[in-house]
Amino acid sequence: MRPAIVFVHLACCLALCIAFYPFQPAWLQEKANARALQRDGNDYGNGAAAARGVTLEIEQRARHGFNSPAERAERDAGLLARKYGGPRSSEMNTNGAVTKRMNQYRVQEAVASEQPLTAGIDQDGTDYAYFIKVELGSKRQPLYMLLDTGAGSSWVMGSGCTDKACAQHDTFKFAASDTFHATSKDFSVTYGSGAVQGKLASDTLTVAGVTFDYSFGLASTTSSDFMSFPFDGILGLSMSRGSNDNFLEKMTAAHKLEKNIFCVTLNRAADGLNQGEIKFGSTNPAKFTGDITYTPLSSEEGEWAIQIDDIAFDGKKAEVGGIMSYIDTGTSFIFGPMDKVEKIHRLIPGAKSPNGQIYTVPCDMDKALTFTFSGVDYKVYPQDWISPKNAAGECTSNLYGHDVAKGSWLIGDTFLMNVYSVFDKDEKRIGFANLASSDSKSASSSGSGPIKTTMGTASSTATPSAATHQADNPQSSGNPAGAVGGQETPSGVDEGKPKETSDSAAIGDHSRVKSQAVVATLMAALVVVFA
Template identity: 20%
Template sequence: MKTQNKSEQDLISVTLHPRSSLHAPAHEDYRSLTLDRLRRDSARVRSLTLKHDLALHGVKKSDLKPSTTTATATITDLEASDLQTPIVSGMSQGSGEYFSRVGIGRPPKPLYMVLDTGSDVTWVQCAPCTDCYQQADPIYQPSASSSFASISCDTPQCQSLDLSACRNNSCLYQVSYGDGSYTVGDYVSETLTLGNAAVDNIAIGCGHDNEGLFVAAAGLLGLGAGSFSFPSQIKTPSFSYCLVDRDSNSASTLQFGISAPFTSNDVTTPLLKNRQMDTFYFVELAGIGVGGETVTVTVSAEAAGGGGGGVIVDSGTAVTRLQTAVYEAVRDKFRSGAAGLPGAGGVALFDTCYDLSGRQSVSVPTVDLHFAGGKAVRLPARNYLVPVDSAGTFCFAFAPTSSALQIIGNVQQQGIRVGFDLEKSTVGFAPNSC
């Protein structure tokens, strides 16, 4: 992506926080936290896989359908550094997701929200609660916001909802995530504040009944490619994020309207279109390099058009999933290159683990993600050999999937600025640009 000459009114930047900002974890030790995180991650992958499979059969049960007419969001009083928000790792809560601090309403009430490039709908838990899960912040009170407004049942936004109802001419919504998680409530217009920027007239869900995988965050910021996602509503030409290390106390940013600082040494690759799954960001992953040898990944023909399969970049999935045959080939090459390391038993979905207790450093094979166009992203070792307990056990952080849908997860994205140029339909990867 090249730097675009955009006016200051098109820019939003949000800081990304460490997860320690949220309430204390409820896990006995690091291993139990890891196991909880991997259980949640497996459920997340099942949800995305089901969404993929339903879309192939023309069924969409998770997000809003595209509409040709929507309310226009407006961005007011922005500086070049305004439209950005902090990101925090969800590790301490057993979550593989990342959170941002977003203000809801006027005056803005700051809430932690999950960043999700695999969903379009933005929503928050709202009072009064029929069934709300525990979150770090107080439950959002619509009555305290001067910018809260119902959306009428006869509007295109409401009529385009996949699952909707009407009460006193106010629109109701339901979003199901395929794994049993769901949110139900009022579909409303509200002001969102990111950093120093207030964005008016954003359609969001005000959820009174919310159940499932959600932990600690007040809701979800939908960053998908569909018509009702937050980037689409504010009509931003681009957005980018950098995910800090899951155990880090440092911070980074989620930025809108600011082109990521890619250079000729960084990697950009086209985003692939899929008419039946417009939420997902598909890419052509040509292969996985391990120790200089490449395992081919052939999926671009399937993902193009309306077919199934393909590879998506997802901020909400933790561990990268590869089709079983591809995964086994990648894993076997890694095992061969790490044959001198003492093995350990598998942990949950990880089947390749090592006992590195007492060691200050080890040598492991390099791992590269090869994209269309011939460029490759070399992953830091911490992005594919990760600790799973406090006793020195580390595991190879890729996993197999029987689904045709493959996912580049956030463990592999850590420390890399990932930028989506929505005008040029490309995604870029800039290591060490947080």
């Protein structure tokens, strides 16, 4: 019965967008539960952070109330959304003005950056969900929005929403904004088993120091799935157009960017000093070393999807490439077809799985995985692809055999923490580079750097500092590749400096998953479960 239920969850995922994918393995659930106990004991860290003005931040906060890693993984594999945190207590005044609320989640703040159009990426210490801080409306109400390269639609929870999920989040007090405009157009987005509904609206949005008019979904109904996560909405960064304005197009029109790109560096909690950042319009040479190697997009529908050459373990290729890989900031881990995930783990001594979906691996494994794009290798270290020990003393692999993007890889933050990522809308390509030395930490990282932990709300802020370069460059593997896409359902350079290169390899033929086939698969799964 249980495998059938899992299959239904996965079928739901296939029918929807490669966006906001909230997969919560057991080890992460156990961490969240432990943190919940600490909160009950009033162990709140270092206090609230001071407001920092207008910057874009990506923050991580833990979720709560789940069981083992495997059960958490199954649950999240059934949701096509992304990761969030538990309830937050609130204080509201009676005149509708924006007020602060006590936040029960630890936040590791990023150090401040002096770069233009740049903001720090904060996190809660679990390397799970990254979201940005925006300011909405004439009163510039701060809200957290999930940074999601897999979504074309953006939305926030509205103050008129009375669902349990909204009660546990900051909601947009639109009545207090002098620039708010309502419409009669319906808004609806489904993420796996999660869904939001409401009306389209528009207001001023401030992101990374840029303010512009933006249309978005104002949610009046939010499913209980969102009770498990800390953000108040989703900011869609896909190139495709969802129910509302395309964010990248609107920001480019509002601020004449040097290039229509954004670049992401994700910091891992164990590294101590948080230097994660997101930058719009240009790259930050201080954050990477060597060349940025680009791979052209394979999707014509606007998804951030490229072809992967291969994945290797300890120098041994698994021969799992030649297919599309969705690069998704809204997904914590890595998901792929069961047969390909099995081929990778077959190379890993001691890897075991009861179902081909979740694998346990030796906790003392010290070998990196290697991901190859456009002939260039990028390492993912054990601290990222292997989970911490669970209550049973077992470690699980963060590569899961869930075919969420049918026949494709869904590559999230487990990989992205190890590279400098460039999402280039103008040239329709994604680039990766090795991180600069102060941003790149090996598996031996002790995390001994200073960590500022706060209990801030969306008005808490911080940004990153410049980093130095490391000497080693990516090594070529020589194998070219191709790419794929996903969908959402809404109703020259100086020598010695980093350089950018582009792959000219031809992209193979690809086909999208037809919605009719997906629906048929889902219906078949339902028959299996309920027959």
